[in-house]
Amino acid sequence: MQKQALIYTGKAKSVYETDNPDYLILHFRNDASAFNGEKIAKLDRKGRVNNRFNSFIMSKLADAGIETHFERELSDDEVLVKRLKMIPVECVVRNYAAGGIAKRLGLAEGLPLMPPTFELFYKDDKLGDPMLAPSTAIALGYATADELEQMSVLTHKVNDVLSQIFDEAGLMLVDFKLEFGLFHGRVVLGDEFSPDGCRLWDKETKKKLDKDRFRQGLGDVVEGYEEVARRIGVPLD
Ligand code: C5P
Numbered sequence: 018m019q020k021q022a023l024i025y026t027g028k029a030k031s032v033y034e035t036d037n038p039d040y041l042i043l044h045f046r047n048d049a050s051a052f053n054g055e056k057i058a059k060l061d062r063k064g065r066v067n068n069r070f071n072s073f074i075m076s077k078l079a080d081a082g083i084e085t086h087f088e089r090e091l092s093d094d095e096v097l098v099k100r101l102k103m104i105p106v107e108c109v110v111r112n113y114a115a116g117g118i119a120k121r122l123g124l125a126e127g128l129p130l131m132p133p134t135f136e137l138f139y140k141d142d143k144l145g146d147p148m149l150a151p152s153t154a155i156a157l158g159y160a161t162a163d164e165l166e167q168m169s170v171l172t173h174k175v176n177d178v179l180s181q182i183f184d185e186a187g188l189m190l191v192d193f194k195l196e197f198g199l200f201h202g203r204v205v206l207g208d209e210f211s212p213d214g215c216r217l218w219d220k221e222t223k224k225k226l227d228k229d230r231f232r233q234g235l236g237d238v239v240e241g242y243e244e245v246a247r248r249i250g251v252p253l254d
Contacts, residue, residue: 101198168197
């Protein structure tokens with residue numbers, strides 16, 4: 018597969034066309050960003066650990082019968098993926114209160130949420146990714162009712178599969194964000210799964226091992242990601 022024109026530069030990934038219109042190449046860069054791009058930094062090894070992490074998780078999800086855009090790793094920091102028509106809606110599942118929901122509803126961080134919550138956000142940097150009711154997403158044509166239903170079912174299934182993997186490694190999957198797109202009409206998991214888009218805490222110490230280390234200036238950001246990777250068996254070398 019030949020890498021061709023750069024078509025999109027995100028906050029942490031760049032997207033390239035290939036010589037096959039059905040496939041793209043994602044490049045995981047060493048860039049970190051938070052608060053809608055207000056805080057940025059370059060972090061050594063981040064692109065590589067996120068690429069390895071994402072490949073490992075996407076493969077586990079495929080094994081569990083969840084269709085994803087992941088095809089294969091191409092290098093330390095590049096992956097070949099199916100080209101999806103992205104749905105501009107972020108799906109967030111929360112098993113424990115933290116971040117946005119803790120602030121919005123005045124909840125103690127770590128409060129268990131049972132059953133897990135499912136929230137939608139409109140993907141728009143200029144608007145700061147506002148929360149969205151399902152009926153609004155449908156009325157505005159961002160997704161159909163059927164697509165939203167599939168996204169909800171798939172996100173909960175991802176939560177079941179990954180909560181178990183992290184639990185067995187002594188980690189709590191606090192929350193995470195997924196993005197979906199359409200591939201020949203099917204709803205398929207896209208984007209990435211890495212510590213940039215989820216919260217992971219050590220079960221015993223509650224140590225944060227995800228992007229909150231960057232957001233909150235706790236230091237050792239990539240070291241936190243690498244610790245999680247090692248604990249769940251992601252090959253890093
Ligand atoms: O900020 P909030 O608490 O709503 O985030 C919920 C989860 O979704 C967190 O794991 C966060 O890292 C992730 N997220 C993301 N990209 C966004 C918004 C949230 O990866 N644009």
